[in-house]
Amino acid sequence: xxxxxxxxxxxxxxxxxxxxxxxxxxxxxxxxxxxxxxxxxxxxxxxxxxxxxxxxxxxxxxxxxxxxxxxxxxxxxxxxxxxxxxxxxxxxxxxxxxxxxxxxxxxxxxxxxxxxxxxxxxxxxxxxxxxxxxxxxxxxxxxxxxxxxxxxxxxxxxxxxxxxxxxxxxxxxxxxxxxxxxxxxxxxxxxxxxxxxxxxxxxxxxxxxxxxxxxxxxxxxxxxx
Amino acid sequence: xxxxxxxxxxxxxxxxxxxxxxxxxxxxxxxxxxxxxxxxxxxxxxxxxxxxxxxxxxxxxxxxxxxxxxxxxxxxxxxxxxxxxxxxxxxxxxxxxxxxxxxxxxxxxxxxxxxxxxxxxxxxxxxxxxxxxxxxxxxxxxxxxxxxxxxxxxxxxxxxxxxxxxxxxxxxxxxxxxxxxxxxxxxxxxxxxxxxxxxxxxxxxxxxxxxxxxxxxxxxxxxxx
DNA sequence: CCTACCGATCGGTAGG
DNA sequence: CCTACCGATCGGTAGG
Numbered sequence: 001x002x003x004x005x006x007x008x009x010x011x012x013x014x015x016x017x018x019x020x021x022x023x024x025x026x027x028x029x030x031x032x033x034x035x036x037x038x039x040x041x042x043x044x045x046x047x048x049x050x051x052x053x054x055x056x057x058x059x060x061x062x063x064x065x066x067x068x069x070x071x072x073x074x075x076x077x078x079x080x081x082x083x084x085x086x087x088x089x090x091x092x093x094x095x096x097x098x099x100x101x102x103x104x105x106x107x108x109x110x111x112x113x114x115x116x117x118x119x120x121x122x123x124x125x126x127x128x129x130x131x132x133x134x135x136x137x138x139x140x141x142x143x144x145x146x147x148x149x150x151x152x153x154x155x156x157x158x159x160x161x162x163x164x165x166x167x168x169x170x171x172x173x174x175x176x177x178x179x180x181x182x183x184x185x186x187x188x189x190x191x192x193x194x195x196x197x198x199x200x201x202x203x204x205x206x207x208x209x210x211x212x213x214x215x216x217x218x219x220x221x222x223x224x225x
Numbered sequence: 226x227x228x229x230x231x232x233x234x235x236x237x238x239x240x241x242x243x244x245x246x247x248x249x250x251x252x253x254x255x256x257x258x259x260x261x262x263x264x265x266x267x268x269x270x271x272x273x274x275x276x277x278x279x280x281x282x283x284x285x286x287x288x289x290x291x292x293x294x295x296x297x298x299x300x301x302x303x304x305x306x307x308x309x310x311x312x313x314x315x316x317x318x319x320x321x322x323x324x325x326x327x328x329x330x331x332x333x334x335x336x337x338x339x340x341x342x343x344x345x346x347x348x349x350x351x352x353x354x355x356x357x358x359x360x361x362x363x364x365x366x367x368x369x370x371x372x373x374x375x376x377x378x379x380x381x382x383x384x385x386x387x388x389x390x391x392x393x394x395x396x397x398x399x400x401x402x403x404x405x406x407x408x409x410x411x412x413x414x415x416x417x418x419x420x421x422x423x424x425x426x427x428x429x430x431x432x433x434x435x436x437x438x439x440x441x442x443x444x445x446x447x448x449x450x
Numbered sequence: 451c452c453t454a455c456c457g458a459t460c461g462g463t464a465g466g
Numbered sequence: 467c468c469t470a471c472c473g474a475t476c477g478g479t480a481g482g
Contacts, residue, residue, distance in 0.1 A: 032467090048366055050275030053460060067467050069462065111274070138363065140404035141273055176439030181428070185440055188417025189410040196409055215410055218443040257451090278476060292451050294478065452482090460475080466468090 004213050035061045035072050041082045041131040049079055049135075049142040065155045067081045080147040086132025087154035098161060102186060110168040111217055115161055118208045120191055126205060134194045159183060186216060258296050260286045266307045266356040274304055274360075274367040304364060305372040311357025312379035315349045323386060335393040336442055342387055344434045346415055351422050351430060359419045384408060399443045411441060 039060035045050040054075050057067045077120045101113050125133050135150060143151065166182050169175035175182060185221045190212065203211070264285035268277040279300050280290045297303045322345050326338050350358050361376060368376065391407050394400035400407060415437065428436070 043461080048273075048275060054462085063395060064468050065461095066463075066469080066471095070467055073462095075461065076399070096253075141276070170238040176442070176444065177436045180431070181436045182440060184418070184421055185437060189414035192413025192417065193409070195413075208406070211402045211406045212410060215407060215441060217401070219401065259475065279478085280476080289452050290476095291453080291455095291478075295451055298478095451468085454480090455477085456477105458476085461473100464470090 009207070012210060035073055036068055036078065037081050037085055038061075038129075040078050041086070041135055043080065044082060044135045044139060045131040049075075049139045054078075076143060076147070079135070079193075080143050080151070082132055083139075083143070083147075083151045084154065086136050087151065087158065090133060091119075091154065091158050092132045093124055094120055094158060094161060094182040110165050110172070111174065111213070114162075114165050114169065114217070115213050118190065118212055119167065119205065122193070122208055125191065125194050126199065132195075137191055137194070159187060162186075169217065175216065176218060182216075189215075257286070261293055261296055261303065262287075262306050262310055263354075265303050266311070268362055269304065269307060269360045269364060270356040274300075274364045279303075301368055301372070304360070305368050305376070307357055308361040308364075308368070308372075308376045309379065311361050312376065312383065315346075315358060316379065316383050318349055319345055319383060319386060335390050335397070336399065336438070339387075339390050339394065339442070340434060340438050342390065343415065343437055344430065347418070347430045347433055349420050350416065351424065355419075358416075362416055362419070384412060387411075394442065400441065401443060407441075414440070 012126065036057060040052070040057050043060065047056075054068050057078070058065050058068050068075075068078065072081065094117070097116055098113075101116050111148055136155070141150065162183060163179055166175060166179040166186075170177070170179050170182070177185065193208065197208070261282060265277070265282050268281055268285065272281075277389075279293050283290050283293050293300075293303065297306065302415065319342070322341055327342050349355065361380070365373065387408060388404055391400060391404040391411075395402070395404050402410065409440070418433065422433070
């Protein structure tokens with residue numbers, strides 16, 4: 001376990017010690033930080049925060065045990081970075097989407113907007129590189145109250161964009177639940193899919209979206225008068 | 226931290242050592258085991274399995290650090306006991322319910338049965354003594370594959386009783402999602418409430434049930450032809 | 451069920 | 467970013 005076969009033993013390489021000078025072929029700093037966050041996201045999701053050691057994370061990016069602390073002042077700071085990175089990506093993708101559907105040729109049908117939001121959310125949650133949001137959802141306990149506040153703010157602003165859509169649909173009679181509770185129940189339903197969804201079998205994200213819409217939205221089959 | 230003020234220091238009591246003889250006033254064995262399971266459920270839920278030490282659990286029932294291992298062969302066995310106890314209770318309560326609504330004066334309306342199932346589920350999940358199911362839902366990773374199989378069997382048989390109801394509602398056109406996916410999405414929505422529900426404010430379990438039904442079931446307002 | 455204890459692991463740090 | 471290390475904690479056990 002101490003020296004996996006697929007990683008060269010750093011002690012045997014006799015590479016120069018100390019802070020590496022930034023010569024041409026050397027990887028740059030920002031990348032290493034992001035590599036750590038990504039590796040941490042994968043491990044935190046698979047094994048949980050407490051069961052993941054900082055040594056695991058270091059090994060995953062080819063560092064020695066103490067080195068992650070050169071980039072992050074604590075294991076908890078690494079977790080917070082995973083959560084914030086995940087929420088920022090999700091938020092960016094959702095904002096981009098809403099600019100499209102809110103554009104000059106905006107659909108008047110709020111159900112179409114909800115559909116796009118759900119589809120985008122499944123993408124963020126189940127698509128490639130999708131360990132960040134599950135970690136945020138299931139590792140609340142392991143960050144400090146201050147960090148919790150910051151992450152919650154991001155999460156709230158992400159979900160807040162759904163509320164006017166839900167409110168309109170409720171007013172139109174196709175959403176049979178008050179918007180505030182609808183938000184909680186719907187996100188519960190969607191987010192839980194991270195536990196059971198298997199991309200290699202079963203439904204596609206489009207089919208998932210169709211079924212979720214069918215479950216939540218009471219389609220009005222009647223045409224006009 | 227080593228000796229909380231509200232617990233007498235056992236080293237100072239000079240009580241008799243060794244295996245206690247079962248004199249009249251002594252608590253009996255089975256109770257101690259159940260006390261451990263209950264304390265473990267509460268701690269596992271609040272702090273997570275990994276962040277809870279067996280010493281925490283021992284202290285919560287007034288034992289010394291090594292004593293839980295007299296009742297359980299490992300910390301993992303204690304976790305499995307929590308999950309199984311939770312599922313057994315939930316299953317019993319649900320079976321009792323279905324015998325009532327399936328009795329001689331059974332309602333023909335499947336929506337009424339779903340309503341009863343949801344209401345009972347909220348009770349199991351959010352009522353008093355409700356740490357067991359959340360622990361089962363969020364600590365899968367920490368039990369062995371063998372234990373996972375056992376718990377999953379209990380969980381599947383619990384949820385399986387919902388499927389015929391969902392199938393009938395789907396056939397009747399008031400559930401707009403195929404039953405298999407409906408089960409996953411609905412349980413996701415319901416179970417997530419364990420994360421946000423606050424009994425001291427907001428809705429009652431009845432109101433919660435009403436809103437969930439409104440969200441999932443497309444009420445047919447039309448009367449017959 | 452307590453006492454006394456062990457080996458392992460872990461987060462984190464000093465110094466370069 | 468590595469080396470070498472520390473103090474703390476933890477699950478679990480022997481023996482009574």
